[in-house]
Amino acid sequence: MTYEEEAIQAHRFLTETDPEVFATMTNFAFKEVDGEIDIPRRSKDLSTIGYLLGCQATDEYRLMLPVFLAHGLTAIEVKEVLYQALDYLGMARVMPFFKITNEILQNRSESLPLPGQATTNEQTRLSKGEETQIRLFGPQMKDFSKKGTINRWLTANCFGDYYTRTGLSDQDRELITFCYLAAQGGVEPQLLAHAKANIRVGNDEAFLTKIVLQNVPYIGYPRSLNALKVIQEAANN
Structure with a gap:
């Protein structure tokens, strides 16, 4: 089946109880929006x-x-999105997704655990995390980790433990971070910082705008409009 057919089929349980909304919802999400937004399927x-x-x-x-x-x-790409979410959403909110993902992967005969993707250890995670922050955000991130406990954790854990992993590129990782933040809402300062980082690594204003539009069916208009405003601000600064 095509992507559109499979996505619609996944929601077919609504056809008996809510046929009108099923037709409206799936036509908008998987025909109109998905058909109009011209970015790669993977993105x-x-x-x-x-x-x-x-x-x-x-x-x-x-x-x-x-x-x-x-x-x-791929299974590795999906798992890397989950792993990085731990730092932006917290383990309490990500744990349910691990259970769902593992069940689905095992039903597809994937062998778990997947091959490791880590490139740092306890001795290198802080320095490699700082290198990553500087690469993504600029030279002002030098010695950021020395400004407080949470700064050190952010450098070593978020950027040293996760951003340095293989399986996803810098562009991928900044993209998914923007998406975590846009979807949860109420974190516009962080969303702005990562919109700027996205632009810095090559995910330009037009691309980010299309990413937001692609996901309007999933989170609705208010948070999507907020994200579009932040992208414009990032592009103008």
């Missing part, structure tokens, strides 16, 4: 996983993850 699906994590949409994630896997995303 669309990585971003949507980030959005579903950010808005805690476990039921929708369970429906759509098999579709994403059937149309190009």
Whole structure:
């Protein structure tokens, strides 16, 4: 089946109880929006996983993850999106997604655990984290870790433990971070910082705008409009 057919099929349980909304919802999400936004399938699906994590949409994630896997995303890529979410959403909000993901991967005969992707250890995570922050945000991040305990944790844990992993590129990682933040809302200062980092690594204003539009069906208009405003601000600064 095509992506559109599989995505619609995943929601077919609504046809008996809510046929009108089923038709309206799926036509908008999987025909109009998905058909109009001209970015690679991989970028669309990585971003949507980030959005579903950010808005805690476990039921929708369970429906759509098999579709994403059937149309190009790898198990490693999916797991890397989950792992990085730990720092932006917290382990308490990410744990349910691990259970769903592992069940779906095992049903697809994936061998778990997957091959390791770590490139740092206890001795290098802080220095490599700082290198990553400087690469993504600029030279002003030098010695950021020395400004407080949470700064040190952010450098060593978020950027040293996760951003340095293989499996996703800098562009991928900044993209999914933007998506976590846009979906959860109320974190506009961090969303602005990561919009700027996205632009810095090559995810330009036009691309980020399309990412937001692609995911309007999943999080609705208010948070999407807020994200679009932040992108404009980042591009103008």
